[in-house]
Amino acid sequence: xxxxxxxxxxxxxxxxxxxxxxxxxxxxxxxxxxxxxxxxxxxxxxxxxxxxxxxxxxxxxxxxxxxxxxxxxxxxxxxxxxxxxxxxxxxxxxxxxxxxxxxxxxxxxxxxxxxxxxxxxxxxxxxxxxxxxxxxxxxxxxxxxxxxxxxxxxxxxxxxxxxxxxxxxxxxxxxxxxxxxxxxxxxxxxxxxxxxxxxxxxxxxxxxxxxxxxxxxxxxxxxxxxxxxxxxxxxxxxxxxxxxxxxxxxxxxxxxxxxxxxxxxxxxxxxxxxxxxxxxxxxxxx
Numbered sequence: 001x002x003x004x005x006x007x008x009x010x011x012x013x014x015x016x017x018x019x020x021x022x023x024x025x026x027x028x029x030x031x032x033x034x035x036x037x038x039x040x041x042x043x044x045x046x047x048x049x050x051x052x053x054x055x056x057x058x059x060x061x062x063x064x065x066x067x068x069x070x071x072x073x074x075x076x077x078x079x080x081x082x083x084x085x086x087x088x089x090x091x092x093x094x095x096x097x098x099x100x101x102x103x104x105x106x107x108x109x110x111x112x113x114x115x116x117x118x119x120x121x122x123x124x125x126x127x128x129x130x131x132x133x134x135x136x137x138x139x140x141x142x143x144x145x146x147x148x149x150x151x152x153x154x155x156x157x158x159x160x161x162x163x164x165x166x167x168x169x170x171x172x173x174x175x176x177x178x179x180x181x182x183x184x185x186x187x188x189x190x191x192x193x194x195x196x197x198x199x200x201x202x203x204x205x206x207x208x209x210x211x212x213x214x215x216x217x218x219x220x221x222x223x224x225x226x227x228x229x230x231x232x233x234x235x236x237x238x239x240x241x242x243x244x245x246x247x248x249x250x251x252x253x254x255x256x257x258x259x260x261x262x263x264x265x266x267x268x269x270x271x272x273x274x275x276x277x278x279x280x281x282x283x284x285x286x
Contacts, residue, residue, distance in 0.1 A: 044087030051169025122168030
């Protein structure tokens with residue numbers, strides 16, 4: 001699967017990009033770029049695709065993505081109060097060798113080199129590390145000259161030494177790069193996100209990419225390392241988690257809005273994915 005190649009613009013007198021990004025849907029397309037990307041979400045929520053990972057995101061999330069790792073962030077258009085909202089984030093983008101081809105071979109930087117290797121799966125940074133990195137990123141927005149470079153090194157050191165991290169994509173996730181696959185996977189994502197709250201027939205989603213149901217199943221499993229039913233289930237449960245956190249609907253209503261026909265199936269699948277019942281998950285966030 002070849003996601004869209006995105007060119008990252010860098011100011012001529014700077015070696016890497018630091019920006020405040022405000023966008024209702026971030027970059028709402030399955031894409032990748034050579035640059036590593038560190039994103040701190042300041043406002044907004046939605047769903048995040050990284051490699052073969054599907055998770056909700058919210059304000060406070062801090063994510064490091066490795067070079068050429070496919071991803072996209074789909075922000076929510078509405079808040080719980082039904083008002084329009086935007087996502088806002090601080091974003092740092094840099095190539096692994098922007099400081100030269102041999103810099104990372106220095107023994108003092110071995111932990112940074114290893115961090116870049118791990119980032120190929122995507123890294124979710126939490127706890128005190130997240131807070132310290134967010135503060136450094138905020139200071140970096142207005143920094144100039146050598147201060148920008150030393151701030152980035154300090155941030156990478158904090159993440160590399162932290163135990164408050166988890167991987168996003170599965171170990172060994174890799175994809176062949178092909179333009180036709182890019183368009184197909186994007187269409188499957190778009191169709192599923194638009195229709196997951198309803199019953200989706202395999203024939204319908206297969207038709208969006210002009211494949212027979214059997215060919216579609218083989219194709220999707222080959223390119224995502226999961227079945228379409230598992231992909232759909234993860235999106236539905238992720239949406240249910242978001243609604244449970246908002247605490248504005250009954251669990252029965254959430255079951256229906258998330259695309260489940262009956263409560264027993266909803267309860268069973270929810271626990272299989274989150275290791276919690278919907279009731280326990282809701283209590284955790286109240």
